[in-house]
Amino acid sequence: MIKNAFFLFLNVIKIDLKLLKDYPRIFIPLTLRALVSLGVLCLIYISPYYPFKKILGPPVIEFFGSKFLHYPHNFTILPIIFINIKNFLINPLITSIMVAVCCGMVYDYHNRREPKFWRNFNKAVRRFLPLSLCMLFLVSISYLSYRMIPLLMIKLFGQTEIGIFMSTFIPFFVLIIFESLFVFCFIAIMTKKQNAFKALKKSFIFSLKLYPVVFFLVFLPRLLDLLMSFLIVFQVRISDMFIPDIAVLIFVLIILIAIISDTLVFSLIANLYVLSADEN
Amino acid sequence: MRIKKVILLFLIICFAAVNAGCYGTYEAERQYWLASREYTRLVKSINNSSSSDEINNIVNERAADVVVRLRRVELNYPLWPMAAQAKLLIANVYILQGLNERAQIEYESIIKDYSYYEEQCASAMIALASIYKERGDWKSAEEVYDRVIDEYFDTQIGFQAPLLIARYYKSRAMSIEADKAYETAMNLYKEYINDNPDIPQSAIVLEQLVNCYSDQEKWHEAINYLQDDIIKDSDSPLALQAMLITGTIYEVQFNSRDKAFEIYRQAVEKFPEDPMVGKIRDRLELYGE
Numbered sequence: 001m002i003k004n005a006f007f008l009f010l011n012v013i014k015i016d017l018k019l020l021k022d023y024p025r026i027f028i029p030l031t032l033r034a035l036v037s038l039g040v041l042c043l044i045y046i047s048p049y050y051p052f053k054k055i056l057g058p059p060v061i062e063f064f065g066s067k068f069l070h071y072p073h074n075f076t077i078l079p080i081i082f083i084n085i086k087n088f089l090i091n092p093l094i095t096s097i098m099v100a101v102c103c104g105m106v107y108d109y110h111n112r113r114e115p116k117f118w119r120n121f122n123k124a125v126r127r128f129l130p131l132s133l134c135m136l137f138l139v140s141i142s143y144l145s146y147r148m149i150p151l152l153m154i155k156l157f158g159q160t161e162i163g164i165f166m167s168t169f170i171p172f173f174v175l176i177i178f179e180s181l182f183v184f185c186f187i188a189i190m191t192k193k194q195n196a197f198k199a200l201k202k203s204f205i206f207s208l209k210l211y212p213v214v215f216f217l218v219f220l221p222r223l224l225d226l227l228m229s230f231l232i233v234f235q236v237r238i239s240d241m242f243i244p245d246i247a248v249l250i251f252v253l254i255i256l257i258a259i260i261s262d263t264l265v266f267s268l269i270a271n272l273y274v275l276s277a278d279e280n
Numbered sequence: 281m282r283i284k285k286v287i288l289l290f291l292i293i294c295f296a297a298v299n300a301g302c303y304g305t306y307e308a309e310r311q312y313w314l315a316s317r318e319y320t321r322l323v324k325s326i327n328n329s330s331s332s333d334e335i336n337n338i339v340n341e342r343a344a345d346v347v348v349r350l351r352r353v354e355l356n357y358p359l360w361p362m363a364a365q366a367k368l369l370i371a372n373v374y375i376l377q378g379l380n381e382r383a384q385i386e387y388e389s390i391i392k393d394y395s396y397y398e399e400q401c402a403s404a405m406i407a408l409a410s411i412y413k414e415r416g417d418w419k420s421a422e423e424v425y426d427r428v429i430d431e432y433f434d435t436q437i438g439f440q441a442p443l444l445i446a447r448y449y450k451s452r453a454m455s456i457e458a459d460k461a462y463e464t465a466m467n468l469y470k471e472y473i474n475d476n477p478d479i480p481q482s483a484i485v486l487e488q489l490v491n492c493y494s495d496q497e498k499w500h501e502a503i504n505y506l507q508d509d510i511i512k513d514s515d516s517p518l519a520l521q522a523m524l525i526t527g528t529i530y531e532v533q534f535n536s537r538d539k540a541f542e543i544y545r546q547a548v549e550k551f552p553e554d555p556m557v558g559k560i561r562d563r564l565e566l567y568g569e
Contacts, residue, residue: 070309
């Protein structure tokens with residue numbers, strides 16, 4: 001059983017790497033998501049500059065205060081604004097579609113069709129609502145675990161190095177556990193035209209059958225994201241060492257790394273889904 | 281191809297947007313913050329140094345770079361308030377380098393060119409008076425202090441001028457002049473507090489007034505003034521500050537913790553919500569009060 005799971009795990013990775021090598025266009029959907037994220041980051045960064053301040057300044061003043069339109073205080077709220085916009089706007093509106101396109105392209109490859117972006121994009125846009133609801137569900141889990149668990153960890157370990165490490169690692173781990181359970185929902189919606197609830201249920205059942213394989217296929221690429229999370233945690237120290245503007249570079253790096261990690265996660269999962277479905 | 285065009289267009293828009301905003305007050309703030317951080321680091325390194333050789337090395341290595349950064353702010357944004365502040369820091373670096381003449385030119389230029397920035401002008405004047413004092417030219421120094429009192433008394437630095445005059449005489453053991461200067465200073469401070477009891481600057485003036493009492497070791501007079509003129513029948517933030525000062529005088533100067541704690545308790549009861557009371561409350565609890 002373990003041996004089979006291990007071979008399946010290696011096989012999925014092998015097929016996925018070959019697929020990505022033969023069709024690098026599979027990176028396009030999440031690259032487009034990255035461009036949107038970079039655009040948003042750019043808007044937040046330039047919000048204190050004239051003339052952008054005239055339009056982008058009032059919301060910042062309303063929510064955070066006028067102090068945060070001044071250097072270097074604007075960099076203390078940049079992560080908060082960016083992460084919230086990413087979680088509650090970019091992810092449900094853009095990432096949900098792009099992830100589905102990525103899965104659809106992998107599915108096309110296995111069905112001996114050319115993995116085309118626009119065809120899958122049109123298909124994903126038509127299934128926007130369930131895709132978006134599934135993404136919101138995953139975002140909510142992520143939001144809750146990154147909100148609640150760090151508070152608990154800091155209470156248990158205090159503001160020590162261990163406390164900081166645990167408050168970054170444990171929410172990440174919890175998120176991976178949940179993501180592994182529901183990650184198949186996107187490909188299920190793309191291939192079976194299911195609604196959000198049915199897709200989540202199907203993903204849960206499907207994932208439980210192969211849970212260790214799914215877990216590690218999600219966990220390995222997500223280690224890149226974990227490294228990036230530590231960059232956010234130590235952002236203040238890094239800024240002190242260099243200049244506060246480095247916060248923007250950190251987020252650019254995070255966005256770029258997310259192209260690789262997300263594409264890997266969703267292409268691996270789509271491959272596993274197709275291969276396991278074939279076997280069944 | 282279409283996607284490549286979209287990506288290229290996006291990058292051009294981002295580049296244009298960022299570059300379009302590279303001028304204006306935000307960029308001035310940014311340049312000033314980065315330059316003043318270098319200044320702070322320089323001063324910190326000097327304060328942490330143990331020998332004069334080490335200090336000389338630090339100054340020789342880093343002072344010129346700090347001046348260049350600050351000068352850039354002054355030249356690029358001459359009409360911006362922080363330009364005067366940058367000039368002030370440049371003069372301070374010259375002092376660290378032992379270039380007092382250059383520092384003097386900078387201070388005089390601030391007083392002449394930026395007379396509308398009161399805080400910076402007052403700081404420049406006080407620093408200029410110190411240079412005169414160091415040279416032994418007390419007459420010029422006193423003239424500058426008098427000018428501060430006349431023109432920029434209502435500034436954080438300007439409030440120090442009367443006290444600095446009195447302290448000069450005290451340091452020279454010129455007791456008659458010192459007494460007279462302290463009396464003048466105290467009258468000025470009392471008059472200011474009397475006229476403006478509810479503005480935040482009064483807290484700074486009260487500190488200077490207490491410094492006058494402290495220099496002359498007139499602790500009973502200080503307590504009488506604080507209790508009769510500030511605390512009595514008042515619930516202003518200044519009254520709370522006066523209560524805390526009175527408590528400290530009892531505790532430190534008269535070793536009377538009971539009396540001090542009684543005053544602290546009154547302060548906690550009278551101003552339960554004030555953030556200044558928090559630490560006092562913790563101390564009272566620590567001693568089981």
